[in-house]
Amino acid sequence: MKVVGFDTATDDTVVAATDGERLAFELCLPPDGRPVHSQALLEAAGEAAAVLGGWEEVDRIAVGKGPGTFTGIRIGVATASGLSFSTGTPATGVSTLAALARSIGGSTDAGRVMALLDARRGEVFGGLFDSRGNALEPPFACGPQELVEHIRKADVSGDRPVVGGPGAVRFRDELVRAGLVTEPAGSPVHRLNGRSICQLGAAAEQTGPETLEPLYLRVPDAQLWLERDSNKEPGRSQSG
Amino acid sequence: MPLLAIETSCDDTCAAVLDGPVVLSNVISSQAEHERYGGVVPEVASRHHLELTGPVVQAALDEAGMGLDGIDSVAVTAGPGLIGALLVGLSTAKAIAAPRRLPLIPADHLHGHVAANFLEPEPLEPPFLCLVASGGHTLLAGVTDHEGFEVLGETLDDAAGEAIDKAARMLGLGFPGGPRIERLAEDGDPDAFTFPVAMTRDPGLNFSFSGLKTALVYICRDLGDEGVADRAADLAAGFQAAVVEQLVSKVKRALDRGDWPAVALGGGVAANGPLRAAVRDLCDQRGIQFKEVRRELCTDNAAMIGSAARFSQPLAYPDYLGFDAFATGPRGSR
Numbered sequence: 201m202k203v204v205g206f207d208t209a210t211d212d213t214v215v216a217a218t219d220g221e222r223l224a225f226e227l228c229l230p231p232d233g234r235p236v237h238s239q240a241l242l243e244a245a246g247e248a249a250a251v252l253g254g255w256e257e258v259d260r261i262a263v264g265k266g267p268g269t270f271t272g273i274r275i276g277v278a279t280a281s282g283l284s285f286s287t288g289t290p291a292t293g294v295s296t297l298a299a300l301a302r303s304i305g306g307s308t309d310a311g312r313v314m315a316l317l318d319a320r321r322g323e324v325f326g327g328l329f330d331s332r333g334n335a336l337e338p339p340f341a342c343g344p345q346e347l348v349e350h351i352r353k354a355d356v357s358g359d360r361p362v363v364g365g366p367g368a369v370r371f372r373d374e375l376v377r378a379g380l381v382t383e384p385a386g387s388p389v390h391r392l393n394g395r396s397i398c399q400l401g402a403a404a405e406q407t408g409p410e411t412l413e414p415l416y417l418r419v420p421d422a423q424l425w426l427e428r429d430s431n432k433e434p435g436r437s438q439s440g
Numbered sequence: 441m442p443l444l445a446i447e448t449s450c451d452d453t454c455a456a457v458l459d460g461p462v463v464l465s466n467v468i469s470s471q472a473e474h475e476r477y478g479g480v481v482p483e484v485a486s487r488h489h490l491e492l493t494g495p496v497v498q499a500a501l502d503e504a505g506m507g508l509d510g511i512d513s514v515a516v517t518a519g520p521g522l523i524g525a526l527l528v529g530l531s532t533a534k535a536i537a538a539p540r541r542l543p544l545i546p547a548d549h550l551h552g553h554v555a556a557n558f559l560e561p562e563p564l565e566p567p568f569l570c571l572v573a574s575g576g577h578t579l580l581a582g583v584t585d586h587e588g589f590e591v592l593g594e595t596l597d598d599a600a601g602e603a604i605d606k607a608a609r610m611l612g613l614g615f616p617g618g619p620r621i622e623r624l625a626e627d628g629d630p631d632a633f634t635f636p637v638a639m640t641r642d643p644g645l646n647f648s649f650s651g652l653k654t655a656l657v658y659i660c661r662d663l664g665d666e667g668v669a670d671r672a673a674d675l676a677a678g679f680q681a682a683v684v685e686q687l688v689s690k691v692k693r694a695l696d697r698g699d700w701p702a703v704a705l706g707g708g709v710a711a712n713g714p715l716r717a718a719v720r721d722l723c724d725q726r727g728i729q730f731k732e733v734r735r736e737l738c739t740d741n742a743a744m745i746g747s748a749a750r751f752s753q754p755l756a757y758p759d760y761l762g763f764d765a766f767a768t769g770p771r772g773s774r
């Protein structure tokens with residue numbers, strides 16, 4: 201199966217193409233002050249398709265549907281939907297956390313992986329996976345203290361998971377202080393690779409719009425405020 | 441030369457198909473969700489746009505009776521608007537256009553409101569004066585060609601529709617405020633309360649609505665909750681009259697200063713009955729044309745974006761691959 205896969209849920213713009221087991225194209229563009237998703241994704245996806253022989257040769261589009269930055273997720277999913285609509289190539293959404301876990305699993309000899317994304321606001325999005333990106337528990341969003349508990353619990357329930365990803369870098373000091381091991385920033389262990397997106401996408405049983413629903417893992421702030429206090433006025437009127 | 445247009449700058453997810461100035465389809469999916477928040481929440485709007493854009497584009501093509509193969513170019517709102525919302529439409533439009541090597545035409549949202557007047561039937565030819573008033577913008581545009589417009593005046597604070605929405609909230613009417621204020625005002629006396637009509641002595645063509653809003657805050661405070669409920673119709677009538685009077689006074693001043701043979705309206709506030717009537721009267725007095733635009737072409741829609749795109753610079757493939765949205769206008773309107 202020929203797959204073009206990409207992810208823009210983290211600050212990086214990650215794009216790859218696979219032809220069966222063979223990695224045909226891989227690109228990771230770091231932020232340039234801010235993420236370059238909107239400027240760089242479509243061109244890179246086009247290059248990935250060209251390496252496979254053009255869109256008519258591509259069997260599937262795989263896109264990371266989060267969790268991650270809300271705007272980043274939407275740029276990725278909207279791009280995948282648009283490409284799918286335009287070319288007729290089926291698209292499928294894959295969990296960015298699962299893809300990160302598979303990336304970490306591929307670059308270590310881990311049996312289990314605790315994949316962590318930077319959720320901003322002093323929190324991570326995380327989840328426990330096997331080395332191929334299969335979830336062993338539901339994903340979570342939490343701060344560093346709760347994270348330490350999560351990892352400790354994972355430690356006693358089986359062999360020690362490898363902890364990695366942008367969220368692990370973000371809270372490395374807290375983890376190290378709690379006696380937990382993670383690689384320093386810049387280690388390839390923490391990097392989400394496009395190949396994992398393609399592989400998870402190729403393995404997905406389903407394609408189509410219903411698979412592209414984002415994994416936000418957080419409701420909009422305004423909804424929280426509304427639930428907390430129905431008299432609050434978070435809205436900015438801008439209709440018409 | 442059928443053109444597909446997409447608009448997602450605020451809370452309406454819109455797609456249209458145009459053949460020249462002829463609208464083949466114009467699909468608008470309004471997000472009712474914002475009612476419970478009392479206003480447009482950018483994150484909520486963006487999430488809905490992502491869900492709705494695909495189905496709305498499909499519906500626009502279906503209604504036009506064609507597939508993507510019949511489309512020659514893709515137009516999309518590049519700004520101004522809510523950046524997260526714009527990016528959904530722009531990412532979709534670029535991704536639809538690129539594999540087919542179609543040109544992409546980024547359009548300015550405000551140019552769209554002006555360009556709604558160029559659509560069939562009975563297109564209006566420049567020169568004309570266009571008052572664009574909505575929840576997001578209030579400006580007076582001098583239109584001398586199809587390609588753009590000159591900002592003759594604009595709001596210095598709140599947009600007209602924003603002020604009306606806030607007033608509706610104070611009167612307990614909910615969101616969106618425009619139609620609710622208008623309905624309630626029909627039963628009220630516009631002279632029962634004195635509202636300041638700001639900027640009428642200001643010699644320029646700019647608008648200001650924050651003083652009006654503050655005046656309502658004080659009146660409501662003096663009346664108390666029960667008093668406000670009792671007098672809501674009078675308050676709505678007085679507030680609406682003050683908004684309309686300011687808008688019309690600036691149109692009048694612009695007509696005094698320039699030789700405009702016609703006046704057009706755009707934006708959600710342009711759907712307001714008393715405003716339309718007042719501008720029509722003014723045009724009748726002056727013996728100039730008043731351009732009626734259908735309601736669905738006044739509020740945000742994609743047909744107007746397609747119309748603006750017909751007179752905007754197309755970007756050939758691959759020049760638009762890196763094209764990004766902008767939150768505030770290159771015309772410096774906000």
Ligand SMILES: [Zn+2]
Pocket residue numbers: 440549553574576707739740
């Ligand atoms: Zn508008």
